Structures are given as C-alpha cells and as structure tokens.
Amino acid sequence: MISARFAGRLGGFDLDVAFEAPGRGVTALFGPSGCGKTSVLRCMAGLTRLPGGRLEVNGELWQEGRRILPTHRRAVGYVFQEASLFAHMSVRENLRYGMRRARGSLRISEEEVVALLGIEALFTRPTAALSGGERQRVAIGRALLSQPALLLMDEPLSALDRISREEILPYLERLHATLEMPIIFVSHDMSEVERLADRLVLMEAGRVRAEGPLADLLADPSLPLIHRPDLAAVLEGEVLSVDPHYGLSEIAVRGGVITVPGALGPRGTRRRLRIPASDVSLGRRAPLDTTILNALPATILDAAPDPNEGHLTTVRLALGPAGDGALLLSRVSRKSWDRLGFAPGDPIVARLKATALSGRGRPAETAPERTAENVPD
Numbered sequence: 063m064i065s066a067r068f069a070g071r072l073g074g075f076d077l078d079v080a081f082e083a084p085g086r087g088v089t090a091l092f093g094p095s096g097c098g099k100t101s102v103l104r105c106m107a108g109l110t111r112l113p114g115g116r117l118e119v120n121g122e123l124w125q126e127g128r129r130i131l132p133t134h135r136r137a138v139g140y141v142f143q144e145a146s147l148f149a150h151m152s153v154r155e156n157l158r159y160g161m162r163r164a165r166g167s168l169r170i171s172e173e174e175v176v177a178l179l180g181i182e183a184l185f186t187r188p189t190a191a192l193s194g195g196e197r198q199r200v201a202i203g204r205a206l207l208s209q210p211a212l213l214l215m216d217e218p219l220s221a222l223d224r225i226s227r228e229e230i231l232p233y234l235e236r237l238h239a240t241l242e243m244p245i246i247f248v249s250h251d252m253s254e255v256e257r258l259a260d261r262l263v264l265m266e267a268g269r270v271r272a273e274g275p276l277a278d279l280l281a282d283p284s285l286p287l288i289h290r291p292d293l294a295a296v297l298e299g300e301v302l303s304v305d306p307h308y309g310l311s312e313i314a315v316r317g318g319v320i321t322v323p324g325a326l327g328p329r330g331t332r333r334r335l336r337i338p339a340s341d342v343s344l345g346r347r348a349p350l351d352t353t354i355l356n357a358l359p360a361t362i363l364d365a366a367p368d369p370n371e372g373h374l375t376t377v378r379l380a381l382g383p384a385g386d387g388a389l390l391l392s393r394v395s396r397k398s399w400d401r402l403g404f405a406p407g408d409p410i411v412a413r414l415k416a417t418a419l420s421g422r423g424r425p426a427e428t429a430p431e432r433t434a435e436n437v438p439d
C-alpha cells in the first residue's frame with residue numbers, strides 16, 4: 063500500500079495532493095500538461111522536497127513532514143521520458159550499473175528482467191545504435207535491477223514514435239502482469255492508461271480531482287473523462303475458450319461473455335478489453351438474422367446528452383440481466399435514444415459492433431497488437 067500526500071509551493075505553482083495506491087499494480091497519474099504530475103513523482107523519489115508531506119511505501123516511511131529520506135536511501139526506480147543510458151557503456155554494463163545501485167532485498171533477478179523485456183539480443187549492441195524503444199526497454203531494465211520497492215515512470219512512451227510505442231506496450235503489459243512491485247505511471251495519453259493502469263489518480267491544477275479503479279473513473283458521469291471523444295469502457299476478463307476454426311476467443315467478463323478475434327491463450331488467461339462507446343448500440347431484444355457476434359443482456363443505468371456533440375447521448379450500462387455486471391458505455395444518437403424511450407433500470411441488449419482488444423498478459427514476442435476493429439460484426 064502506498065499513501066502519499068504532498069503540499070507546498072514550487073515557484074508560482076501550488077501543489078496539494080493526497081492519494082493512495084495499492085502495493086502492487088499500476089496506478090496512473092493522469093491530467094493535462096502542467097497539472098503537477100512530474101512534481102508528484104519527484105516528491106515520491108525525494109528529488110523535490112516539500113516539507114508538507116508524508117509518504118509511506120508498503121510499510122516504510124519515506125517522508126513524514128520535514129523528516130525526508132534522501133533519494134539515495136530509497137529503494138526507488140525512476141524511468142524518465144528520454145532513456146538516459148550511459149553512452150560509453152554497453153547495454154549489459156548499463157544494466158549492471160542498475161544492479162550496483164540495488165539496495166534492500168532481491169526482488170527480481172537479472173535473468174527475469176532480461177527475459178521480461180526481451181533485451182538479451184541487445185547485449186552486444188552499442189548503446190548509441192539502439193532504437194528509441196530499445197533504449198527505453200534497457201532503461202526500464204536498469205531501473206528494475208536496482209531492486210526498487212516502487213517504480214516511477216514519467217511518460218516513458220511520450221518521446222517514442224507511434225510504431226515504437228506499439229512495440230514497447232506489450233512489454234509494459236507483461237511487467238504489469240508479472241511484477242509484484244507497485245508502479246506509478248505518469249501519462250497524459252488515455253490510450254496508454256487504458257492499457258496499463260488498474261487505478262487512476264486524476265489531477266487538475268496541482269490537486270487530485272478524483273481517484274479510484276480505472277474502469278469506474280472512466281465511466282464516472284461527474285468527471286470530464288466521460289466526455290472525451292474516444293470514450294471507451296475497459297473490462298477485465300478471462301479466456302473461457304478458443305475456437306481455432308474461426309480464430310475467435312470467448313472472454314468471460316463480469317456479467318457476460320464477449321467474443322473477440324484471435325487465439326488468446328489457454329483458458330483462464332487474464333485479458334483486458336477496451337470497448338469504444340461508439341461501437342455499442344442498444345436494442346430491446348436480441349437481434350435476429352444479424353452478423354453481430356456480441357449481443358449481451360444488460361441494464362440501463364443512466365444517460366446524459368453529450369455536451370460537445372449535441373446529437374449524441376452517452377448511456378451507461380451494467381452487463382447482465384440483473385444489472386450487476388461490468389460497466390459498459392454506449393454513445394447513440396439522441397434521436398434514436400428518444401425514439402426508443404429507454405429509461406434507467408430497463409433491461410436491454412447491448413450489441414457490440416466491434417471490440418478492440420488490449421491484450422494484457424500476452425507474451426511480447428507475438429505479433430503486434432491485434433484489434434477486433436476488423437472482426438465481422
């Protein structure tokens with residue numbers, strides 16, 4: 063468990079945040095540029111010292127007011143936007159540097175780090191010859207080998223082009239699925255957050271606007287996130303079965319089963335689904351004679367007109383006939399919403415036109431991210 067509170071002035075900027083994060087998994091600090099995300103990370107690392115603060119990391123007190131443990135005595139790993147590798151050292155020497163900085167107990171071995179990040183093939187390459195994504199993988203490996211009790215990542219993908227970003231994301235997903243240590247991940251890119259985070263701390267102008275499980279905050283009608291144009295729900299599930307003949311997998315989520323493309327691993331493999339609100343349409347009954355693969359019983363929770371797109375209504379649904387399953391979001395035209403006359407509590411059938419799959423847990427060596435955008439609906 064991590065419990066953090068930092069308050070004070072940084073030049074003309076007023077920081078006053080308090081949040082909690084679980085002792086394992088990825089917590090994203092998300093918010094617009096200049097809202098204070100990096101400042102919070104720096105306070106957590108002890109690089110910025112605000113006397114009004116308290117930081118506890120899995121039972122260890124790193125700050126209590128003015129009693130601030132210096133950075134070099136904290137078991138903290140820090141990954142920056144730009145991988146700052148030592149150019150005069152080989153990849154292996156860079157990794158070994160991380161090991162020399164290790165303090166506290168051994169949490170992860172060199173073999174594990176090398177396998178998780180797929181960096182063995184890079185050992186002999188000169189550091190200067192690495193691509194941006196490869197450099198960042200080595201930088202993450204070096205940070206992990208310092209045996210951190212807490213890993214801080216400050217926009218680790220933002221300096222990469224789109225292709226490198228897609229290449230590195232599966233590795234980060236794998237770290238998330240494997241590592242026991244907590245990761246605080248700063249980003250202003252919601253697509254990264256949707257793929258990696260379990261928990262979200264939403265920041266605004268030096269304050270925490272909201273914090274909680276990612277799926278809940280994404281769909282919270284009182285938060286601005288619900289109005290983003292690429293609105294999507296994020297659902298956690300497990301592979302139920304794979305149909306090799308049609309190249310499809312069934313994923314069990316809370317309150318339903320969703321069919322997605324690809325053979326997604328043995329039964330029980332955990333997967334994350336991202337379902338865009340624009341791909342969910344609503345009906346009273348299960349459709350007959352349709353090519354739609356996913357028609358799921360659900361219950362309407364509430365609906366509100368979209369403030370940015372006046373012709374649309376955003377609808378929140380809970381999967382399952384009892385309305386107690388995973389949250390799903392739908393953006394439908396306001397006209398059809400009014401015509402069908404749905405009301406909160408109504409049982410409906412949610413039709414998923416397509417589902418994009420975010421493949422947490424998939425081995426990084428497999429093909430780049432597959433999406434279901436192109437699956438027949």
Ligand SMILES: Nc1ncnc2c1ncn2[C@@H]1O[C@H](COP(=O)(O)OP(=O)(O)OP(=O)(O)O)[C@@H](O)[C@H]1O
Pocket residue numbers: 072073074075093094095096097098099100101102250
């Ligand atoms: N040591 C400092 N002295 C003066 N001002 C500071 C200091 N550290 C941070 N600030 C200011 O605090 C504000 C928040 O900066 P910070 O880098 O934490 O935001 P951010 O959310 O990480 O932004 P971005 O997404 O653009 O990286 C900025 O206005 C910055 O100039």
